[in-house]
Amino acid sequence: MLTNDLIKYLKQKYSLTFKQMLTNNRNIFVLMVPNSNDFFAILSRVPNKEIGINKNGHAITLDLKCGEFSQTLTDLPGFSQAFRIKSDKWVGIWLNQVDDEEVKKAVDYAYKLALNGEIKTTGQYLLIPEDETSQKNAYQAETIPPRKDISKSKSSEEKKDEIxxxxxxxxxxxxxxxxxxxxxxxxxxxxxxxxxxxxxxxxxxxxxxxxxxxxxxxxxxxxxxxxxxxxxxxxxxxxxxxxxxxxxxxxxxxxxxxxxxxxxxxxxxxxxxxxxxxxxxxxxxxxxxxxxxxxxxxxxxxEHKDENFVKENEQDRLYEDLLNPQDSIKLINALKGVASYHGKSPLEANKYQELLFFVWQKLLANREYFNFASEILFTLTEREYYFFSRALLYKRTPHFDNFEITSNRKFYQKNGHTYYEYFSPVARQKTKINAVLHEIDRLSRIEYHKGRKLKANNLKAAMVIVIEQAIREFHAQEIEAQRPKIEIDLSNLDKIRLDASKTRESLLTEEEKTLELEANGDQEDNSKKVEETTSEKEQNQAIEKEIPYGLTEDEYMFLMALWHHTSWKKELQQKHLMTSILADSINEKLFDEIGDSLIEFNGDEPLIIEDYLPDLAELFGEEE
Known part of the structure; x- marks a missing residue:
C-alpha cells in the first residue's frame, strides 16, 4: 500500500492525521484516537541499511497496536514483529508488501480497539436506549451469550471416538x-x-x-x-x-x-x-x-507461460512496435493504444503515415542530445518480487534462475532474492507522446504549406530540431522520386555509327572519295595540333581552383551571376541550358549547407532568397 493512500484513507474515514512524534525527527509519525494522548499506530521510515537491504533509500513501515490479535497477524505475509515497540501486543507491517485492503482491515481493528480502551468487542453488541431523552442516553455494551456447544454434553470418550x-x-x-x-x-x-x-x-x-x-x-x-x-x-x-x-x-x-x-x-x-x-x-x-x-x-x-501471460505479451508487443517499428501500419496501431492525437494532419493519409514513420525512426536513432525511448516512451523497471502475495506458502526455493516472459520482461534470481524486470510507461506518457505527434503535424504543415498554422508546444528543443530536419529530408526525397528519369542505352551506339558509315560510303562518288582521302591526310596533321592544344588546356584547367560543393562550371557561373546581378541569359542560350534545371541542381547540391532551397522563381525569373545571402557569402568566402 502506498503511504499517501493510507493517509487519505484515515483522513476520509476517521478524520485522523499522523503527527510528528519528535520535534526534530521527521522519520517517525504517530496516530492517536480523539481526546487521547496514547497512540495506536507508528508510521516510520527505516533506512534500508538498518534492515540489511543493500539498496539506497528507505523502507516505509507501520506498527499497529492490535492486542492479542497481533500474534495471529505476525504470521501473515508482509507482517512481522513490531519495528519500533518490542511488545507482543504490537505488530509490524511492510507497507510495500501488503495489499491495500489488508492494511485497512488491520488499521480499522487497531483503531476500534484503541477507541474502546483495548476492550475486545468480539461477542458484544451496542444497545440503543428506547427513550433517547432518558438519563441513559448512551450506548451500552452487553455480552451476547455464547452459543451452546452440543459436543460438551457428550462424554470425553464419545468425543474421542468421533475424531x-x-x-x-x-x-x-x-x-x-x-x-x-x-x-x-x-x-x-x-x-x-x-x-x-x-x-x-x-x-x-x-x-x-x-x-x-x-x-x-x-x-x-x-x-x-x-x-x-x-x-x-x-x-x-x-x-x-x-x-x-x-x-x-x-x-x-x-x-x-x-x-x-x-x-x-x-x-x-x-x-x-x-x-x-x-x-x-x-x-x-x-x-x-x-x-x-x-x-x-x-x-x-x-510451456504454460504464453497462455497465462496473454496481457503481458500483448503489452510487450505494443512496446516493441513503438521501440522498434517494422512498418508504418504497426507504428500507427501501436500509437492508437498510448496516445489520443490522431487523424489531424491535412496531408494525405498515406503520405502522413509514411512521414510519421520516417520521423519516428529518426527520433529513436538520435542518441546525442536525448534518449527518445526512455524520455517519452518507457523506462526499464527492476524490483524485488515476492511470489504468491497474500497466500500461505512454506518457504521453498524457486525452480528457475532466469525465467523470460518476453524479450523485455523476465524474472531472475540474484543473491537469494527474486527480481522482476520489465518496461513500464514513463510518467505522463500519453501527454508526452501527444506533444511529439503535435509537433510532427505542425512542422509538416509548414514544410508542405498546407492547413492552418498550429501553435508550438513545450517539447524539448533538441527533439523539435530533429523532427524539423527529418520532415525536410523526407520531403526532399519525395521531390527527387517524382522527377522524370531519362535513360539512354549506349550499348548500340557503336553499331549505329558503323551502319551510318557504310551507308555514307556507298553514296559517295569517286570524286568525293578522292577529296575525302586528301582531307583525311590534312586531318591527321590537324589532330596532332589539336592534341597539343588540348594538353595545354588541361594543364591550365588543373591549375585553376576547383569549384566547391560539386557544382559544375555552368552552375557556378549561373549562381555567381545571380548573386552579383550580372548577365547570364546569353551564355545559357548559347549552351542550350535550361534555367530551371540549373536552379534545381544548385538547390540540391547546397541543401545540406543551407538547409533549404537557395534559388526560387518569381514567375520565370530566378532569384536568390534574400535570407540566405549571408550564408552564401560564408560558403564562398566573398562579401555580399
Missing part, C-alpha cells in the same frame, strides 16, 4: 515451539503432508470463515467438512462451500500437497478455476489468476 485417527494425529503434530513468523506456514505444510491422501465422507456441513485460514484454525467438525469437500473435488465433483475451505485447497496446491508434480498441481489449479471459481465464487478470480501466474514462474513451467 478420525488421521485428524487426531494431525492435530497432535502442531509444533508450538516454532517462532510465530514461520510457525503458521511450516505447521500448515507438515500437517498438510500428513493429510495429503486422507479422504472423508462427513454428513454434516459446518461453515468456516477465517482470515488466512489454516488447518489449526478449524474445529474437528470444520476439518471433516473440508476433507469431505476436498475428496469430492478430487473426484471431479464441485459443490459450493465456504470460501476459506477453497483457500485451504489452493494453499495445498501451491505448496505441492497432494499433487504428483508441479505440472499436476497446475492442471488442478486451472480446473478449480474453471469448474468452481467461475461458477460459484468469481470474487476470488483475481487472486487465483495471479497465483497461477506465479505458480508457472516459480515452478518453471515454461
Amino acid at each position: 478420525p485417527r488421521e485428524i487426531a494425529k494431525m492435530l497432535q503434530s502442531y509444533d508450538y515451539t516454532i517462532l510465530p513468523a514461520l510457525g503458521r506456514q511450516k505447521n500448515f505444510y507438515h500437517q498438510g503432508q500428513l493429510m495429503a491422501n486422507y479422504e472423508d465422507n462427513y454428513e454434516h456441513n459446518f461453515v468456516f470463515n477465517h482470515f488466512y485460514p489454516t488447518y489449526h484454525d478449524m474445529t474437528v467438525h470444520q476439518l471433516r467438512t473440508y476433507f469431505t469437500w476436498r475428496s469430492k473435488v478430487r473426484k471431479g465433483i464441485y459443490k459450493s462451500t465456504s470460501r476459506s475451505y477453497v483457500f485451504i485447497y489452493i494453499y495445498e496446491l501451491l505448496n505441492q500437497i497432494g499433487v504428483k508434480s508441479p505440472e499436476d498441481g497446475y492442471q488442478l489449479l486451472k480446473k478449480l478455476y474453471k469448474e468452481y471459481i467461475l461458477v460459484y465464487d468469481s470474487e476470488i478470480k483475481t487472486y487465483l489468476n495471479n497465483w497461477i501466474k506465479d505458480y508457472v514462474v516459480f515452478y518453471n513451467l515454461t
Whole structure:
C-alpha cells in the first residue's frame, strides 16, 4: 500500500492525521484516537541499511497496536514483529508488501480497539436506549451469550471416538515451539503432508470463515467438512462451500500437497478455476489468476507461460512496435493504444503515415542530445518480487534462475532474492507522446504549406530540431522520386555509327572519295595540333581552383551571376541550358549547407532568397 493512500484513507474515514512524534525527527509519525494522548499506530521510515537491504533509500513501515490479535497477524505475509515497540501486543507491517485492503482491515481493528480502551468487542453488541431523552442516553455494551456447544454434553470418550485417527494425529503434530513468523506456514505444510491422501465422507456441513485460514484454525467438525469437500473435488465433483475451505485447497496446491508434480498441481489449479471459481465464487478470480501466474514462474513451467501471460505479451508487443517499428501500419496501431492525437494532419493519409514513420525512426536513432525511448516512451523497471502475495506458502526455493516472459520482461534470481524486470510507461506518457505527434503535424504543415498554422508546444528543443530536419529530408526525397528519369542505352551506339558509315560510303562518288582521302591526310596533321592544344588546356584547367560543393562550371557561373546581378541569359542560350534545371541542381547540391532551397522563381525569373545571402557569402568566402 502506498503511504499517501493510507493517509487519505484515515483522513476520509476517521478524520485522523499522523503527527510528528519528535520535534526534530521527521522519520517517525504517530496516530492517536480523539481526546487521547496514547497512540495506536507508528508510521516510520527505516533506512534500508538498518534492515540489511543493500539498496539506497528507505523502507516505509507501520506498527499497529492490535492486542492479542497481533500474534495471529505476525504470521501473515508482509507482517512481522513490531519495528519500533518490542511488545507482543504490537505488530509490524511492510507497507510495500501488503495489499491495500489488508492494511485497512488491520488499521480499522487497531483503531476500534484503541477507541474502546483495548476492550475486545468480539461477542458484544451496542444497545440503543428506547427513550433517547432518558438519563441513559448512551450506548451500552452487553455480552451476547455464547452459543451452546452440543459436543460438551457428550462424554470425553464419545468425543474421542468421533475424531478420525488421521485428524487426531494431525492435530497432535502442531509444533508450538516454532517462532510465530514461520510457525503458521511450516505447521500448515507438515500437517498438510500428513493429510495429503486422507479422504472423508462427513454428513454434516459446518461453515468456516477465517482470515488466512489454516488447518489449526478449524474445529474437528470444520476439518471433516473440508476433507469431505476436498475428496469430492478430487473426484471431479464441485459443490459450493465456504470460501476459506477453497483457500485451504489452493494453499495445498501451491505448496505441492497432494499433487504428483508441479505440472499436476497446475492442471488442478486451472480446473478449480474453471469448474468452481467461475461458477460459484468469481470474487476470488483475481487472486487465483495471479497465483497461477506465479505458480508457472516459480515452478518453471515454461510451456504454460504464453497462455497465462496473454496481457503481458500483448503489452510487450505494443512496446516493441513503438521501440522498434517494422512498418508504418504497426507504428500507427501501436500509437492508437498510448496516445489520443490522431487523424489531424491535412496531408494525405498515406503520405502522413509514411512521414510519421520516417520521423519516428529518426527520433529513436538520435542518441546525442536525448534518449527518445526512455524520455517519452518507457523506462526499464527492476524490483524485488515476492511470489504468491497474500497466500500461505512454506518457504521453498524457486525452480528457475532466469525465467523470460518476453524479450523485455523476465524474472531472475540474484543473491537469494527474486527480481522482476520489465518496461513500464514513463510518467505522463500519453501527454508526452501527444506533444511529439503535435509537433510532427505542425512542422509538416509548414514544410508542405498546407492547413492552418498550429501553435508550438513545450517539447524539448533538441527533439523539435530533429523532427524539423527529418520532415525536410523526407520531403526532399519525395521531390527527387517524382522527377522524370531519362535513360539512354549506349550499348548500340557503336553499331549505329558503323551502319551510318557504310551507308555514307556507298553514296559517295569517286570524286568525293578522292577529296575525302586528301582531307583525311590534312586531318591527321590537324589532330596532332589539336592534341597539343588540348594538353595545354588541361594543364591550365588543373591549375585553376576547383569549384566547391560539386557544382559544375555552368552552375557556378549561373549562381555567381545571380548573386552579383550580372548577365547570364546569353551564355545559357548559347549552351542550350535550361534555367530551371540549373536552379534545381544548385538547390540540391547546397541543401545540406543551407538547409533549404537557395534559388526560387518569381514567375520565370530566378532569384536568390534574400535570407540566405549571408550564408552564401560564408560558403564562398566573398562579401555580399
